[in-house]
Amino acid sequence: MRISKSPWLLHYDGSSCNGCDIEVLASTTPRFDVERFGIVNTGNPKHADIFLCTGGINSQNEDVVRQIYDQMPDPKVVLACGICACDGGIFKDCYNILGGTDTVIPVDVYVPGCAVRPEALIDGVIKALKILDEKAEKMKRGEYKSLTSAEYAEKLKGMKTASDKEKEDENA
Amino acid sequence: MTFANFTKTELKNLFRKPATDKYPNGPASLKESTRGHVSNNMDACVLCSVCQMRCPTGAITVDRKAQTWTIRPFSCIQCRRCVDNCPKKSLSMQKEYTEPDQIKKEQVFDLSDRQKEVLAEQARQAAERAKAALEAGKKKSSE
């Protein structure tokens, strides 16, 4: 019995323009009906397996995204939906946009599109389900634990300093 | 005012075929005009960088040195501005959307060999012209 037979998803709108959100919502409605894959839009992080994050991260919602992510039980996957969530999109130069979803939590699948199409979303989810199964498998063997948002922040810091060093080396 | 008057619609739906698209078991419903992803016909591109300048998200990088044209589909908002502004009409908007992926891939287009030649030719000509101009200038000054 694979976990991917019953993925429940949670959608959170980072700071998107709504375009992606309504497409996410549209994918639950008759035309695209993701319930075919057993997907239920739960709206509660504690029940969710898939985190659909749309929109970029800004300074007011970064904690919210982190918190939601942390509240989700393992195994879980994160989908960054839309260009904004992938890297900030057209807003990445705004003063209040820190970047895509991966600036605060680890992202498993990036779903591009502005706005993301429901079909792309379905593709993304199917991709994510494979990852979810792998994670579940590893988890069963006790080999896997997802990063908490705090750990992820640490990791990012490490990566940044490493790349900074590289740059310094280059400069030198 | 009638009670529970949505019943009829519901029962009708029940015995009708569902309105659901078959995707992914069927084709995606893409229209002719759908803006999906940007593709470059490297036979026509002259690496002029106009698209790079015009792109609102900076999704395009033109590297003249390496003779590549790179697009980051995970940054492209499919606004079609690059397509509209390309002087060579080498860019086109395809209706298929970019596939979701685990990493934010880049798509690198190498200049086609023919176009490389063309560009090299152009560069040579330009250089020649410059040289000629230079020489002409020299002549003038020497005169």
Next chain:
Amino acid sequence: MTEYSMISVIIYLIFAPFIVSILSGVDRIVTARMQGRCGPRLLQPWFDLIKLFSKESTAVNGIQKILVMAHCFFAIFSGAIFFAGGDILLVLFALTMAEVFLILGAYSVNAAYSEIGAQRELLQMMAYEPMTLLTAAGFYLSAGSFRVTDIISGNVPLILKMPGFFIGFCFVLVVKLRKSPFDLATSHHANQEIIKGLTGDLSGPVYGFSLLAELYEEALMLGMAGLFFLTSDRMSIIAVFIAIAVIMFVMSLIDNIFPRVKWETLLKTEWIVTFFAGGGNLIILSLIRK
């Protein structure tokens, strides 16, 4: 405890969740079709359940976990009493007890939505309990005993004697099966104002336990609905199945054609129905008996 009841208890304990999952799978498909969609797989509820048990167990606090487990235990327990042919009042009381544990679990996390859910669940209990008690009273009056074994040993289906109770009981079913106009406490289908209400802070296996309990509870409620149709005649079991199928369909339909009501409406509706349908039938039964 006779052999017969032994067997039915064992069947209940082992198969109830599975059977009810399938029932609710059908329900989900029918619902989806009514909404013009394809809907999930038939076994979806079962997959959901299994999935929950394979997830990581996270907790807000330890108390909640144990309370939810106690809820599950007592829910199964009350069902077992029922299928063993025990006293129907005891079944109801045990069920109440089970519910109380879930509510306490929701209280223990100190989170707004859980607690609203808990309050609403309490309210729902308050709304439907008179009717369930009255139904028991009705069975007692018409069958002369509270014991399930005695109730089903009659010759005529009790629905004939107690149509009012049945109507009232259907209203209870809407609440207990957590169907749309009355699913205040958990917002079972869509997620409106309270985000899963009193199950809102459960996750993984713990949530699984509460769902499992729900499945057992549903089995019990449907079993109780079956009591209205079951007689000593073996063939009446078919009537029971038909009745349950019809009930389930009507429940789905109701689920789909009503907006969710507010708590006051819920309370008033349930009580008024209880009073008139249940009370009226009670009067008639009492008169007949005299």
Next chain:
Amino acid sequence: MSVLSFLILFPFFIAFVLFFLKKDSLVRSFIVFIGAAGELSLSVYFAIDSYLYHDIEMGTFYLSETHDLDMLIAALELCLMLVVFFLAVKYKKYPVMILSALGTIPALYMDLTGKSTTMASHIKVDHLTVIMVLVVGVVGSLICMYAVGYIRDYHRHHKEFRDRSGYFLSLLFAFLGAMMGLISSDNLTWMFFFWEVTSVCSFLLIGYSRTPEAVHNSFRALWMNLLGGCAFMAAIIFCIYVMEITNISQLLVYASLPTVTVFPVAMLAFAALTKSAQMPFSGWLLGAMVAPTPSSALLHSATMVKAGVYLLLRLSPMMCGTYAGTMVAVIGGFTFFAASLLAITVSDGKKVLAYSTVSNLGLITAAAGCGMEEAVWAGIMLLIFHSVTKSMMFMSVGAYENSTGSRDVEDMHGMIVRYPRLAFIMTIGIFGMSVVPMGMCVAKWAALRAFIDSGSVYLTLFLCFGSASTIFYWIKWLGKIFSVSRGSERHKDNVPAVEWIAMYPLAILAMVLCLVYPLISALAVIPYIQNAFSGSVSRLVTAAFESGSAGGEGIIAAISTEDFIIMGVMLICICLLPVAMKMVNSVQERQVLSYMSGFNSGNDRSFYDSHGEEKDQWLSNWYMNGLFGEKRLLPFCLVLSSAFVISMMTVCAIGGLFI
């Protein structure tokens, strides 16, 4: 016999001594302790003694020489009246003087003329008496013990009131004595005397703090009880002058002649309704909340109000199907339902308890008024469990108040962490009051069955609706205890040891009683019922009753042995919960924050509010004031029930006197 008189007199003696020990001292505590322990062991001894060495079925006693006693009683009655007069004048509440005089003067007259005690037993000891003695003795004494610690803390917190704790304790003991007297009297006039003693004692207790509110409430209690006293007196006069009998046993003999007894029974029932704070008279009990907790505990659980239902239970063989019975049953059922709705709307812990008391007494009353064996069985069971559980609840609320300064249910959040021991007691109490397998609920179950059997649709409906709302207010309270919010770190409870001495045994008792249910039933309740109803005719024998005996499980088949076993299993499972909690908690798992829309501020007890500041997540229970609010529902209920009582009483009076 001598034990019994000792049981009655000993508390009075202790009360007398305590009256003069104004200062809080070791000696006084010791005396209270001795008094309580003595009374407790005496009552237990009495019970065992009655079972082992006496044939308690025959326990009526005729005292041949009662003249001196009568004179003493007359004198004391006069004293009571004078006390009432004095205070009435002092606080300018003159009307109570009339009521007091109306009750007392005929009593005096009859005592002095010796009319009241002729030719019949004065004291009666049967199973019901033993049950009551145990209830009053055990619960009452524990309350007295608790009171020692409580009243000390009380005065520490309430410096504004004069410390009259000696007087307070002495009143409590007097109360115990009066109750003992009341439940063992067979003679109506004697009973009346003790009845009046409880009325006056409660009046004094309620007015203890002497605040205007306390005074006002105490007079309300007084006038209501005196009104009941007057009705009682009317019944006595009728009995003595018309029926020429002087005690209850004789009255019960007339059970088969409802037309003759309609008047006295109705009058006595009316008196009982006032005493048990049934609907139009529920006000006094709620007002009694101003009194220090031990007195409320005593008034509400073991004594005062129980006097009323005790009388009703005694009279119940005469009530089945009569007007008086209907009145009692309807009022009881109605009170059960209405008070439980009202209990939802209040948040003051003691007030919830008060409404719950009113409500539960309503149920007992209804059971008595129904007048069927099963119902009476349920009524007695309810009485026992209610006494134990409710007194425990009162004590724990009192202890909580002394520890934190508030007795509001809303302030009890997270008690399970802050004051685990008290929370534990409360949890047992609340479970005991509301869910199966604990006592109250089981008795309710029997009552339901009896009500259905008696064919009274209205009682069945009242019960069904009432128990639903009962669950609501108890469980939301319990939920509050479990809801751990900010500031729920463990605190030290400054609950004195004596209070624990009182609470722990009651908690254990509450649990044990559930297990020994069948035993109590078989040993005490069923024999009493068999006896009480033996005189009556077959109209009492109902189908269920027959099927019960046919089942070979004794008189009451409402709850079979199998069910008891199941309930036992449940009880044990519940008891295992704390153990399981320990075990489960030892398994380490990832801790996550509770769900607050993604806006917790780093812990699960607070969130960021609209101004970006941390705000405690603090949640209040529902009170449904819009629907059932006291302001909305209470006047309506009072008017309705008053109208009903008045009309029924009129019918009974006219019917009894003129037909």
Next chain:
Amino acid sequence: MLDGLEIVELTGLLNNIKAVKTDGFSLMQICATKIDESYEILYTFGKGYDIRNLKTVVREGEHVPSITDMFEAAYLYENEIHDLFGIAVDGINHDYKGTLYRTAEETPFR
């Protein structure tokens, strides 16, 4: 080029707005623009399809009086101006004190 534009002194602002209110206009929007070292604040009022604009110039450090006494709903705009431009607005009926937009960069438009 703005409809019904009127340029008023900061000191006379409230009186002018009062006059607009007595004419039956209601508030449409308030917005600020940074022009060199000072800020223009534009109050737009509408009545039916008529629009009236009042513009006032605020120098760095000057306080603007709140108009929430007259137009209750102005609080969001005023808080916004305060949060984004750092212009102090006195006496808002519902002052978020800088938390309406919790931006990474304080007063980004300053």
Next chain:
Amino acid sequence: MAAKRSVIPFGPQHPVLPEPIHIDLVTEDEKVVEAIPSIGFVHRGLEQLVTKKDFGEMVYVAERICGICSFGHGYGYVKTIEHIMGIEPTDRARYIRTMLFELSRMHSHILWLGLMADAFGFESLFMETWKIREKILDMLEAATGGRVIFSIMRIGGLRKDVPDDVMKGFLPELDKVVEGIKACEAAFLSDPAVLGRLKGVGYISKEDAIALGCEGPFLRASGVEHDNRMRGYAAYGDMDFKIITSDEGDSYGRCYVRIHEIYESASIVRQCIEKMPQEGIYVPIKGFPNGEHMTVIEQPRGGACYYVHASGKKFIERMRVRTPTFANIPALAKTLQGCDVADVPILVVTIDPCISCTER
């Protein structure tokens, strides 16, 4: 005594809205006694992008202020610049703009109907409306190439023509949409159970609505006849339509107004297609804008103000958008007082909030 107050954090993560907003609900039982809104969760600060993107590029930014009323934003910004630069777009451009504007109004309103149904727990109604909405999205996609973000606006006209046969194809689809909405209307406006959730919920009187500066259907539902389309921009001057108002002032009135506006919009779309002129879609522009202007247009949710301050450079000085939701929030906070917790979603949805519009 009596009930004490609890504070419930409503949002930012809350499934009732696809978007984050936070409201502190101060409640007694389930009664909300006070509601304090808090915004800023989708604040991106895109108004400041004017310093980084030139005035032509800003069109793309403006379109992405919001994905629901995307077209209107593009239009509003473009119109303001056009006004400043003194450009008069061609008739065909005006007509296509109007048509698309109305189509997106329809999609927005139908979307809202669905969210509303979801807010009162009527899941199948939600599904039904969204099913219908897909038809409109198909039309929009066929016309512009995007389902929600159209990228068809351009200063001076349109970037892309919409072929006539495509537009002709819309007509039968529109009929189907209207028919579908009619079926839903029966549930929204005459089902007693739904009425129970809508009638009298969130009442705002006409005076309050005006005083609090409400906009759009919210305002019209309180009986104020005000619709910025009457200003006659784009091709609205040539269209025949009426302003829908309702005197109810409650959620029911808002449903009524929006549903009937869908019908009006459908008729406008039809008129556009029928009267569609046949000339170019684009007038070339020269130079940079210089000056300031404020445009008020009627978005699905009400009047939106676009203010541009330009000083003849490539980068304009300031762009400011005041969206209807922003104007409606104070009124929302007011209606929330005294409602039930169960009504909160209804009331929040009732103003058809668009937070990304609001916060930009």
